[in-house]
Amino acid sequence: MKKIVIDPITRIEGHMRAEVEIDENNIVKEAYVSGQLFRGIEIILKDRDPRDAGLLAGRICGVCTNVHFRAAISAVEDAYGIEDPINSKIIRDLMALALFVQDHVIHFYHLHLLDFVDVTKALEADPKRTSKLGHKYSSHPYANSHAHYEEVKEKLQKFMKAGKLGLFSNGYWGHKAYKLSPEENLLLLSHYLEAMKFQSDISRAIAIFGAKTPHPQTIVVGGVTSVADMLDPQRLNQFIFIIKESKEFIDRAYLPDVKLLTQAYKEDIKAGIGESVGNFLCVGGYKFSKEDQLFEDGVIYGHNFNDIKPFEESKITEEVERAWYKDDQPYYTDLNEDGTLKTDKPDDQYSWIKAPRYDGKTMECGPLARVLVSYQKGNKFIKPFVDEFLSECDLTLMDLCTTGGRNAARAIESAYIGEYLFKFINTLVENIKYYDTQTWGKYDFDALPKNAKGRAFFEVPRGVLSHFVNIEDRKIKNYQVIAPTTWNASPKDSKNQRGPYEEALVGIKLEDPSKPLEVLRVLHSFDPCLACAVHIIDVKGKDLGHYKINASCSI
Numbered sequence: 001m002k003k004i005v006i007d008p009i010t011r012i013e014g015h016m017r018a019e020v021e022i023d024e025n026n027i028v029k030e031a032y033v034s035g036q037l038f039r040g041i042e043i044i045l046k047d048r049d050p051r052d053a054g055l056l057a058g059r060i061c062g063v064c065t066n067v068h069f070r071a072a073i074s075a076v077e078d079a080y081g082i083e084d085p086i087n088s089k090i091i092r093d094l095m096a097l098a099l100f101v102q103d104h105v106i107h108f109y110h111l112h113l114l115d116f117v118d119v120t121k122a123l124e125a126d127p128k129r130t131s132k133l134g135h136k137y138s139s140h141p142y143a144n145s146h147a148h149y150e151e152v153k154e155k156l157q158k159f160m161k162a163g164k165l166g167l168f169s170n171g172y173w174g175h176k177a178y179k180l181s182p183e184e185n186l187l188l189l190s191h192y193l194e195a196m197k198f199q200s201d202i203s204r205a206i207a208i209f210g211a212k213t214p215h216p217q218t219i220v221v222g223g224v225t226s227v228a229d230m231l232d233p234q235r236l237n238q239f240i241f242i243i244k245e246s247k248e249f250i251d252r253a254y255l256p257d258v259k260l261l262t263q264a265y266k267e268d269i270k271a272g273i274g275e276s277v278g279n280f281l282c283v284g285g286y287k288f289s290k291e292d293q294l295f296e297d298g299v300i301y302g303h304n305f306n307d308i309k310p311f312e313e314s315k316i317t318e319e320v321e322r323a324w325y326k327d328d329q330p331y332y333t334d335l336n337e338d339g340t341l342k343t344d345k346p347d348d349q350y351s352w353i354k355a356p357r358y359d360g361k362t363m364e365c366g367p368l369a370r371v372l373v374s375y376q377k378g379n380k381f382i383k384p385f386v387d388e389f390l391s392e393c394d395l396t397l398m399d400l401c402t403t404g405g406r407n408a409a410r411a412i413e414s415a416y417i418g419e420y421l422f423k424f425i426n427t428l429v430e431n432i433k434y435y436d437t438q439t440w441g442k443y444d445f446d447a448l449p450k451n452a453k454g455r456a457f458f459e460v461p462r463g464v465l466s467h468f469v470n471i472e473d474r475k476i477k478n479y480q481v482i483a484p485t486t487w488n489a490s491p492k493d494s495k496n497q498r499g500p501y502e503e504a505l506v507g508i509k510l511e512d513p514s515k516p517l518e519v520l521r522v523l524h525s526f527d528p529c530l531a532c533a534v535h536i537i538d539v540k541g542k543d544l545g546h547y548k549i550n551a552s553c554s555i
């Protein structure tokens, strides 16, 4: 048995390390994934005014800023029983959904694509043939002229001639596991460059209602403060314009590109590479009419898609047996002498991330969980998006539970959100038309109870996010966060159950152990955000179910 250490894993948010043990056939037999950075924003939140929780919690991460901001404010509202007006809910949803799309596009092109695309091979591509290829996956392909591909190729050639690949340096170029033709490589790389513009444009859309992004400023307990933006037709039109442009990119570049990649790497998908434990968790949400919402809630056990259980908060627990905590305090145990993580004994600790479990089981959350649960629960809006992708790429639901499938789910979800975002905007415009311009519900802070407990659950780009607040004497006594990456990147637990990342790594085969590209593919497919994942709570492994269940969690 040989151990391979990858530290740091790059092209993710935050600091992560992975160690895998491989046998003589280079097959991964065991995996340890470790969160490498302790942050402790919850400590900063202690003793603060609960109304400030949002601005502080938004600093948990530099990427997922607006979802932590919102979840913190919602947890405080839940504690006090404050309901924000419908226009506030819509504006909060618009900001969150624009972030979904932004995150997914950045993830696919800038964080994950180079695991599948060989930059050096793109130089051999014929621009004319590349343009023809574009039409195979889209009837109206994005920026698909010969001249454009010629230009991209020249840019790459310049990088190469200068003896450096700039942002493409240090890749495992030439690795045998790269399967694309030169033209396929060039086409995808051209969209890698286009997606940079997409990133900045959609940031502008979020900032219209958020005042800035990252770290928007406009959500407050009781509502939102972006009332002038909401009432200015020019600002609304600007938002709509950017979303329309983004939708073009998703429909004509992102979705077709994921179809291309799915076809090219179908063998890996059919072989189940990157399959995790098969338990999926989704809390649902994003209502766009009285009855209709984007995502359904539910839990799937062991890939049993036909038996979706309802989500119950009281089944969430968290434990720290294998994480660096002791007696309610962070407690780091050093590495072995050879520089590897201490993992030999069943109680060795090896990560800053804790192990949340649902019903005692490891759970995967994220786009794949949302797509599976919502589709199987008969959400009629998502159904055509899933059906079209599965039939065009000749895949089953089981095939989606893989590295390639996670990327497919993310693209399906982006196209779906891109379409239905307009429903949210329409409702907002209708409300304004009929003189409902309320964005904030007045409350008297001094008249609120001195002590209160609240929580908020949201689906956010990477999965299920929950914030818990305990208020005593009008100050925050305790604050807890379970972020999507906490679920997915969790270490083993006291029953030695692996976290989803670890489970997905076991069984994969490495072509060349000195270039563990296959490990990166599996890990990147979850879109890790480690800054979000590491957080502290009462260390003993606590049942979070005592927080009152309130059906308004899926606003």
Ligand code: NI
Binding pocket: 013, 061, 062, 063, 064, 529, 530, 531, 532
């Ligand atoms: Ni994050």
